Amino acid sequence: MATLRYIGKRKRSRPSERLNGLPANDSTILRPAGGVLHCLPMTIRRALITGITGQDGSYLADLLLEKDYEVHGMVRRSSTENFERIAHLTHRVTLHQADLLDQLSIVDLLKKVRPQEIYNLAAQSFVPTSWVQPVLTGEFTALGVTRMLDAIRLVDPEVRFYQASSSEMFGKVLETPQTEKTPFYPRSPYGVAKAYGHFITVNYRESYNLFAASGILFNHESPRRGKEFVTRKISHAVAQIKLGLAKELRLGNLDAERDWGYAGDYVRAMWMMLQQPKADDFVIATGESHSVRQFCEIAFSHVGLDWRKHVAVDETFLRPAEVEKLRGDSSKARRVLGWKPEASFDALVRMMVDADLKRCAHS
Numbered sequence: 538m539a540t541l542r543y544i545g546k547r548k549r550s551r552p553s554e555r556l557n558g559l560p561a562n563d564s565t566i567l568r569p570a571g572g573v574l575h576c577l578p579m580t581i582r583r584a585l586i587t588g589i590t591g592q593d594g595s596y597l598a599d600l601l602l603e604k605d606y607e608v609h610g611m612v613r614r615s616s617t618e619n620f621e622r623i624a625h626l627t628h629r630v631t632l633h634q635a636d637l638l639d640q641l642s643i644v645d646l647l648k649k650v651r652p653q654e655i656y657n658l659a660a661q662s663f664v665p666t667s668w669v670q671p672v673l674t675g676e677f678t679a680l681g682v683t684r685m686l687d688a689i690r691l692v693d694p695e696v697r698f699y700q701a702s703s704s705e706m707f708g709k710v711l712e713t714p715q716t717e718k719t720p721f722y723p724r725s726p727y728g729v730a731k732a733y734g735h736f737i738t739v740n741y742r743e744s745y746n747l748f749a750a751s752g753i754l755f756n757h758e759s760p761r762r763g764k765e766f767v768t769r770k771i772s773h774a775v776a777q778i779k780l781g782l783a784k785e786l787r788l789g790n791l792d793a794e795r796d797w798g799y800a801g802d803y804v805r806a807m808w809m810m811l812q813q814p815k816a817d818d819f820v821i822a823t824g825e826s827h828s829v830r831q832f833c834e835i836a837f838s839h840v841g842l843d844w845r846k847h848v849a850v851d852e853t854f855l856r857p858a859e860v861e862k863l864r865g866d867s868s869k870a871r872r873v874l875g876w877k878p879e880a881s882f883d884a885l886v887r888m889m890v891d892a893d894l895k896r897c898a899h900s
């Protein structure tokens with residue numbers, strides 16, 4: 538029997554035409570090793586990413602495309618398009634409008650796309666905003682997970698589901714380093730919402746036998762990180778100060794410590810979790826923690842500047858309740874998934890500063 542290999546899909550429509558769903562003819566073209574073309578029903582893997590316009594969504598889309606997945610992204614409607622992070626791949630993914638707040642939109646989306654894997658990355662992910670909009674944060678970040686899981690139960694309980702859980706759930710940590718067994722003590726409405734999202738994922742796995750995995754990811758950063766998060770705020774300010782476009786950087790708690798890794802390494806772990814024989818929970822972390830101050834030292838010194846001359850502490854950036862220190866133990870992921878981070882902390886800081894220098898110099 539001839540072996541078939543995937544050589545491509547039929548010509549794609551423009552992204553704007555695809556926004557409202559898949560085009561009518563959704564067959565995949567396969568060519569036998571010998572050369573004759575056959576049109577067969579879809580045999581390649583199809584994934585749906587919620588939050589595809591975010592940092593992780595964009596890296597995950599890159600990874601899945603590399604692995605020859607057909608990638609679909611859920612995007613919410615806004616008055617202006619927010620596709621900067623996926624601009625390089627909009628012609629290779631299919632975008633659909635739906636919202637975590639709208640159950641019917643999620644059910645319809647699953648019926649239309651029929652993914653085998655769903656990565657639920659969409660969330661209100663900025664911790665300070667969760668005190669300003671606690672109810673909305675709960676709606677997106679907590680109940681949004683239940684909406685997605687219920688849609689899976691209704692449409693296709695065979696789907697493999699990944700939930701983006703967070704080290705923020707450990708909050709006021711009860712042990713160090715934190716593992717899958719460390720109890721949660723969240724310190725923000727965001728952390729509370731993520732704890733709900735984690736437990737509902739575990740509960741639907743146990744109640745309905747869904748393949749529902751929860752990745753407890755520690756902070757991960759990249760040049761695509763939003764500018765409100767501390768690492769990117771620093772790398773962007775360093776570039777601006779170096780180029781003479783700014784003089785000062787105002788920050789909150791310089792003593793806070795995080796276990797910072799590189800987002801590209803962390804999306805690999807998400808994919809690995811969905812390739813396992815059974816769904817489980819995994820901590821993903823580097824095992825090292827560094828302070829905000831250390832991040833500043835490395836970032837400024839990378840461009841020959843002394844951070845102490847440019848950084849000022851501004852109390853407006855302090856939080857009502859702080860997570861002082863996080864450090865994860867990812868030995869389970871290393872053992873079971875074979876995952877390990879590739880990028881070091883120093884390399885991550887330098888990568889972010891270099892990217893911002895390039896971007897600021899060009900604009």
Ligand code: NAP
Nearest residue numbers: 588590591592593636637658659660662701703754756757
């Ligand atoms: P991000 O850059 O803030 O991206 C969040 C994404 O969610 C965006 O695409 C956003 O769309 C989308 N979104 C928000 N509300 C939505 C709604 N109601 N309906 C549909 N989409 C919505 O976050 P990230 O850093 O990539 O993180 C990805 C996920 O991992 C999040 O769930 C986050 O909480 C979690 N997490 C992140 C880290 C980390 O260090 N990065 C660590 C642990 C867990 P718009 O573009 O329209 O805003």
Ligand code: GDD
Nearest residue numbers: 662664703704705755756765766767768788789790793854
């Ligand atoms: N954002 C910000 N801005 N944080 C600051 C600042 C500042 O000016 N100054 C000090 N910090 C400190 C914060 O108080 C916090 O302790 C630490 O820097 C990291 O803040 P963020 O970069 O905003 O990240 P986060 O740890 O609160 O949350 C991120 O990581 C979580 C995983 O632990 C987000 O990506 C969450 O979505 C994610 O779940």
